[in-house]
Amino acid sequence: MLQLLDDNIWTAAGPQVGVLGFSYPTRLVVIRLSDGDLFVWSPTALEPELKAAIDALGPVRHLVAPSALHNLFLAEWQAAYPQARLYAPPGLRARRPDLAFDDDLHDGPGHVWSDEIDQVHFAGNRIAVEVVFFHRASRTAIFTDLIQQLDPASLRGWRALIARLDLMTGDAPQTPRKFRLAFTDRRAARAALSRITAWPARRVLMAHAPPVLDDGQAFLARTFAWLRG
Numbered sequence: 001m002l003q004l005l006d007d008n009i010w011t012a013a014g015p016q017v018g019v020l021g022f023s024y025p026t027r028l029v030v031i032r033l034s035d036g037d038l039f040v041w042s043p044t045a046l047e048p049e050l051k052a053a054i055d056a057l058g059p060v061r062h063l064v065a066p067s068a069l070h071n072l073f074l075a076e077w078q079a080a081y082p083q084a085r086l087y088a089p090p091g092l093r094a095r096r097p098d099l100a101f102d103d104d105l106h107d108g109p110g111h112v113w114s115d116e117i118d119q120v121h122f123a124g125n126r127i128a129v130e131v132v133f134f135h136r137a138s139r140t141a142i143f144t145d146l147i148q149q150l151d152p153a154s155l156r157g158w159r160a161l162i163a164r165l166d167l168m169t170g171d172a173p174q175t176p177r178k179f180r181l182a183f184t185d186r187r188a189a190r191a192a193l194s195r196i197t198a199w200p201a202r203r204v205l206m207a208h209a210p211p212v213l214d215d216g217q218a219f220l221a222r223t224f225a226w227l228r229g
Helices: 047-054 073-081 157-165 177-181 184-198 216-223
Strands: 002-005 010-021 022-032 038-039 059-065 086-088 117-122 128-137 139-147 203-211
Touching: 002 203, 059 073, 117 184, 128 184, 139 216, 184 216, 203 216
Parallel strands: 038 059, 059 086, 139 203
Antiparallel strands: 002 010, 010 022, 022 038, 022 203, 117 128, 128 139
16 A cells, blocks of 8 residues: 655555545655654554554654644554654644644754654645645655645536536646635745745645656646745
């Protein structure tokens, strides 16, 4: 289930997750840090085959919820890996008071992985509160909800119409219309975007879209051109 993308970085597609009648693809990312510890981004359903593959890579030490909307499977991962630290993005502690978080995600350096993984809080949005990551060695940017692309063949009737109007079924991954409208502080958003598009990204991984494997920096510039205008 794990796909090796580059040295010390893997990804895996998880099961579809239903939200308000829509089925969303899911994805996790595993990064092995220089000390051998594993950084797990956006944990999906912890199926036995996936757990066995991850356990073969090293000890899971960091469980990272990159978005306040991505919390469905955190409890089962925390139970399976009690030695791992669980990190919360802005807003998730209030949404999930039942979870015992160990730390909060900062905007920029401040974590043990900072020499290897950069991060930016994409601020200014009322709905999609997420922290975007960049694995320096593999030049991989990692997004959660702000870039999406659903398969139009998987949608029927009114759902297909809504997804099309929300810009979720276009020819390329893009920011859904509802999230564009939810940026109430565009100055903060543009400041975050400036830092993100400065990354020399080769790849872009997204929780709800197929990976972009080449020319990632140019892809991000095109994808967020609407925000710069």
